[in-house]
Amino acid sequence: MAETILKCVGVSKFFGGLTALDQVDFEVNTGEVVALLGDNGAGKSTLIKCISGVYKPEQGKITFTGKDIVHSTPAEVRDEGIETIYQDLALAENLDVGANVFLGKERMKKVFGLFPVTDDEYMRQEATKVLDRLDIHIPSLKQKLVNLSGGQRQAVAIARALYWNAKLVIMDEPTAALGVPEQRKVLALVRSLREQGIPVILISHTMQDVMEVADRIVVMRRGKVAANMMRRDATVDLIVKHIIGASEVNE
Template identity: 35%
Template sequence: MADKTPVIELRNVDKSFGPIDVLHEISLKVNEGEVLCLLGDNGAGKSTLIKTLAGVHQPTRGEILLDGQPVRFSRPKQAQEMGIATVHQFGGTFPLMSIGRSFFAGVEPTRGWGPFKVYDRKTANRIAVEAVQNFGITRIDDGDRLVGGLSGGERQSLAIARAVHFGARVLILDEPTAALGVKQAAHVLRIVNEAKRRGLAVIFITHQVMHAMAVGDHFAVLIRGAIAADFRKGEKTREEIADLMAGGESMADLESSIEGYMESHDGHVPPPVH
């Protein structure tokens, strides 16, 4: 396991915006067929880290290695071409476009020649539906359906299937389950497992510990731009992880203090602290 070259690796990556340091010495590795869960509260630097991986930002110091080779992306397009795909919270799809058209946006299949190259609707719809169904979403069977008519989980699945279809090897999922209900989230988690089974390196960003534990092989907790903990599956309990994410402040302490307040104040919750 340890001597395998990771698909993607970060070595001591720092990112500063002017005088503000956002990421400090981030080192991460993701192997083929492995899910790395990146946990962290809002403002911990998750977004900056994703954007650095996706080529939106360039690291100030440190390096990114792809298959052991140092790489530097100047544009997001470049990262994509090298197989790094990012799927955002809302799927990054177009609600008013059909599934087929949305799936192939930017890389439309055409038939015909010269100025009469016509968008090949049938092929696009067929491939899109096949790709999604291969991921186990059998409810999508009509490529003419509008993306906006799909559920949140189906949209995420469509976006993930799209990324995989276009040759992604590293899949960055930015809070894919944050806006979803329990059933829909389970849907997406199944897709993540399927992507893992197909040998992709998945970086799964979330602040829902339960979701992370359901699919993760490897966990990293980000606090104020630094990795506060780095452990493998089974090494820590759910409570321990939640405590870590809350910045060391024990969740249990917090809970008991709230309960104490409620007891002495007729069941009212304490006023929020700013």
């Protein structure tokens, strides 16, 4: 049975006089992909930054697996198991795939029992296992990230999340900068995460992506939750009405 893993209640965030989030209630249950939609400036990124510890909301409560995380730092939130993949991926361009899966938590070994160096072979082997779990095949894991395609980099970021036992993955516009075949691959990754029991919050402008992978759709508008519906009850028309403000459609 699905249970609530993330719960935001009455979350408000102000930037000076601007209300970026206005009493937002939002939750994620185990095993579901939740699409977060809304026009530019609706508050989507601000909400996920509040969840991931980047911003402190002025009001409201955020709990993850029953634990209050509203005062946690981004590192603490990651340690709790929430992995956020931003558009500008926090990966190291000049390191190989293995090193990127271990970024910030590198595995060391000693040469001649003395000098600590990174254990590249171990990290590549471990990276291979987790990429296999996601059915991703990168020809050589010795390749530096700078030589990989956008979709392959997303895959590395997701592999890292999975390797470190993420309990929730948040993706902010993951397909925005990708070509069509790569977008397909990222959507397949989202499904793969769900199949492994890891819920996903997906921010996307691409309605087709959303209709394809989401179980539930939450629409934000001007800092508020404008709609919250199951995918099976949603149509593109209905979603668009909520995005642009249904009342204004009739005016």
